Amino acid sequence: MKLSSIMTGGIESVRPQATLAEAAKKMASQDIGSLPVCAEPRKVVGIITDRDITVRAVARGMDPNHTRVEEVMTREVLSCSSDAEVEQACELMEQRQVRRLLVTGEDDSPVGIVSLGDIALCLRESQSGEVLKKVSEPD
DSSP states (O other): OBGGGTSEESOOOBOTTSBHHHHHHHHHHHTOSEEEEEEETTEEEEEEEHHIIIIIIGGGTOOTTTOBHHHHOBOSOOEEETTSBHHHHHHHHHHHTOSEEEEEOTTSOEEEEEEHHHHHHHSOHHHHHHHHHHHHSOO
């Protein structure tokens, strides 16, 4: 099965100069936990997650109305092509112990996000449980 069939598509992106409050509002409006950060139209320079906002910023006393996305975003973005098989995404998530991957189109622009939840819904229970176990294992 291809990632394009299980990913959350139609996602927006956020600019590095946007505030954390702006990013959080976009996440809330789309009911998602991460957004690609794009410097130019569709050129990914990072990813911001709800965890980045809470742990890297709010828990440290940073004001979400004044702190910029680029100050707390994750710069190393893991991604898979929308044409990739779900199993490839599972392997990458297991190896790198991440719960979300950016899904890219032919021109490497972001087209969606795939999460462990998306994978759990499409794979048999034993497969999704194994992925979750490997992602969650301590180093």
